[in-house]
Amino acid sequence: MSTLKNDRYLRALLKQPVDTTPIWIMRQAGRYLPEYRATRAKAGSFMDLCKNPDLACEVTLQPLERYDLDAAILFSDILTIPDAMGLGLYFEEGEGPKFKEVIASTADVEALGVPDPEQELKYVMDAVRVIRRELDGRVPLIGFSGSPWTLATYMVEGGSSKDFGKVKGMMYDNPTALHMLLDKLADSVILYLNAQIAAGAQAVQIFDTWGGSLTPQTFQEFSLRYMEKIVAGLTKEADGREVPVVLFTKGGGQWLELIADTGCNAVGLDWTINIADARKRVGSQVAIQGNMDPCVLYASPDVIEDTVKQILSDYGTGNGHIFNLGHGIHQHINPDNVKVLVDAVHQHGRQYHS
Amino acid sequence: MSTLKNDRYLRALLKQPVDTTPIWIMRQAGRYLPEYRATRAKAGSFMDLCKNPDLACEVTLQPLERYDLDAAILFSDILTIPDAMGLGLYFEEGEGPKFKEVIASTADVEALGVPDPEQELKYVMDAVRVIRRELDGRVPLIGFSGSPWTLATYMVEGGSSKDFGKVKGMMYDNPTALHMLLDKLADSVILYLNAQIAAGAQAVQIFDTWGGSLTPQTFQEFSLRYMEKIVAGLTKEADGREVPVVLFTKGGGQWLELIADTGCNAVGLDWTINIADARKRVGSQVAIQGNMDPCVLYASPDVIEDTVKQILSDYGTGNGHIFNLGHGIHQHINPDNVKVLVDAVHQHGRQYHS
Numbered sequence A, B: 001m002s003t004l005k006n007d008r009y010l011r012a013l014l015k016q017p018v019d020t021t022p023i024w025i026m027r028q029a030g031r032y033l034p035e036y037r038a039t040r041a042k043a044g045s046f047m048d049l050c051k052n053p054d055l056a057c058e059v060t061l062q063p064l065e066r067y068d069l070d071a072a073i074l075f076s077d078i079l080t081i082p083d084a085m086g087l088g089l090y091f092e093e094g095e096g097p098k099f100k101e102v103i104a105s106t107a108d109v110e111a112l113g114v115p116d117p118e119q120e121l122k123y124v125m126d127a128v129r130v131i132r133r134e135l136d137g138r139v140p141l142i143g144f145s146g147s148p149w150t151l152a153t154y155m156v157e158g159g160s161s162k163d164f165g166k167v168k169g170m171m172y173d174n175p176t177a178l179h180m181l182l183d184k185l186a187d188s189v190i191l192y193l194n195a196q197i198a199a200g201a202q203a204v205q206i207f208d209t210w211g212g213s214l215t216p217q218t219f220q221e222f223s224l225r226y227m228e229k230i231v232a233g234l235t236k237e238a239d240g241r242e243v244p245v246v247l248f249t250k251g252g253g254q255w256l257e258l259i260a261d262t263g264c265n266a267v268g269l270d271w272t273i274n275i276a277d278a279r280k281r282v283g284s285q286v287a288i289q290g291n292m293d294p295c296v297l298y299a300s301p302d303v304i305e306d307t308v309k310q311i312l313s314d315y316g317t318g319n320g321h322i323f324n325l326g327h328g329i330h331q332h333i334n335p336d337n338v339k340v341l342v343d344a345v346h347q348h349g350r351q352y353h354s
Helices: A008-013 A034-043 A046-050 A053-066 A080-087 A106-110 A122-135 A148-157 A165-173 A175-199 A216-233 A253-260 A275-282 A294-298 A301-315 A335-352 B008-013 B034-043 B046-050 B053-066 B080-087 B106-110 B122-135 B148-157 B165-173 B175-199 B216-233 B253-260 B275-282 B294-298 B301-315 B335-352
Strands: A089-091 A097-099 A141-146 A203-208 A245-249 A266-268 A287-289 B089-091 B097-099 B141-146 B203-208 B245-249 B266-268 B287-289
Touching: A008 A203, A034 A046, A034 A053, A046 A053, A046 A089, A046 A122, A053 A122, A053 A335, A080 A089, A080 A148, A080 A175, A097 A148, A106 A175, A122 A141, A122 A175, A141 A148, A141 A175, A148 A165, A148 A175, A148 A203, A148 A216, A165 A175, A165 B294, A165 B301, A175 A203, A175 A216, A203 A216, A216 A245, A216 A253, A245 A253, A253 A266, A253 A275, A253 B253, A275 A287, A275 A301, A294 A301, A294 A335, A294 B165, A301 A335, A301 B165, B008 B203, B034 B046, B034 B053, B046 B053, B046 B089, B046 B122, B053 B122, B053 B335, B080 B089, B080 B148, B080 B175, B097 B148, B106 B175, B122 B141, B122 B175, B141 B148, B141 B175, B148 B165, B148 B175, B148 B203, B148 B216, B165 B175, B175 B203, B175 B216, B203 B216, B216 B245, B216 B253, B245 B253, B253 B266, B253 B275, B275 B287, B275 B301, B294 B301, B294 B335, B301 B335
Parallel strands: A141 A203, A203 A245, A245 A266, A266 A287, B141 B203, B203 B245, B245 B266, B266 B287
Antiparallel strands: A089 A097, B089 B097
16 A cells, blocks of 8 residues: 555544644535536446446545545445345435335344445445555545434435434334344444455544434434444554544534544534534544535635634644534535635644644 | 413413423424314315414314313414515425525515515414404414524525525625525514514414524524514513513524523423423523424324423423423324323423422
């Protein structure tokens, strides 16, 4: 493996000194880029793109050509595990993900196996290997997975949901079945992320996109507990470096202390919390990733730059800040604004590092 | 006006002693009730139902026939004000609300008038008068409105939105236009709620359904500020009783202190916060309404009863708790479970009041 030329992102996750604040952007390889749309058109469906390691590599690297980003993230979907379990993931144009099979009973859960990442999910590991080779040490590669709770919501609802009636119905009425499902998912995520690390991922992030739909008590019992199990089961080191793990619970601002206590290295924030408050609450324990409202990218360059300066200043001097949006970048923003964002973070970040 | 026979709800909002914890349910007159679906079918469209005072009264009273609820809430839509401003509200089957006209520019905002509630919104006031007469003092009648920010999201997006790109684009790029819109909406809401109070509403609630999509700073500047203006502009007394005002910001758990500081009488909670923590934070200042996860109603009666007991015990002894769900009741729950909920609150609530 080639030497890592830019390790700002990895160092910041471990709260080590850096020259300026690193930045990457959730969903940085995506539909807002014309070159992504071109590759996607060439690939066929969204899942065809995910399952083709060379094309997945192509779109992973596209944003790095345009912007001075400090990390690449594997191009894939959060629902590859349930798909590998046999549920039949598909996407209808203009709609969210859907499954052909849904999980509705204890028997459905019992019938599920734990996928072997180098078999049913080999296309993901191949993509990691190709991307890592093509990156050639330019920046680190982030692997990722959905959290067990987030995966379970799609598996029980059969797709996206507004109010999670089915999966929460199971949670309140048949918690034993849901715990069995979550435990299988946690085991699957551990194998999946460890295989990504073995294939070349240098940090991993768990996306708990729907954790914020829970109550404080059910969040701990049905989401956090399984993320904690995953953190404990992950490979700690690769290529002689620590492999940091980031937990991102959208809507989890009220539970930062609980999230930080899982043993993760960093906590991802959405935009509903001031990063200064987050640092006061958990900054002595973990690094913090975030947290600009993605909608700021609809504004003019000076508004974007002012917002960057405010967030950097709110976090303040010292280690442990990774700049990001509070959620994935939107499809309809102007790609030129992303350059403004990335350059502003690096330029104005310097003063907070010595 | 006849004497109020059950004033638990009004007393609890003012933190006065009650015999047991009062309960009402957001969207208690709604599609989960077969008798509602029958009236709706008779009326025609959803807006035909809202605009017919006798049928609006009929559906308002339906849940009171089934359950021992402590308040009635005016049956109407949160988007009546933008409709009265000329935007053309309509509903397509199975989808959310839509507007024929959208607000996209400063000129669009300048062209908007402030509706006269006894003219363009007379159908709402007529409904309030009919309901109040038919209630005959059984329980108090709640009036309501959407918050200016929440109304603005629909007016700029043209309907529901997942990520609020357009309205937040305006917020970040043309804040002057958005402030002008929010100010007109705040003035409209003041007139609208005061007309509801004059027509017979005995308490009012402001639904800030989308306040939780903002950052802490933009929440204060673009949502809270206008709710504070409304609270200050409301009629304080009617029929010789104080008219309490409740603010409900969904996703506002991180900002309870700010919400309580507006001068409102009570704060509504969604289910993402423990009510014991909420009481510790703002309970000396305001009453608290909430906060069972609506999905608990998918569970069996004993789970519902246990959850009720837990929330009552979390709030603890003393005044100022109004039981409710953390958001509107779902369409597909079993109506019998609502009886379990209401009776459990009254039965187990007694021990927390002397």
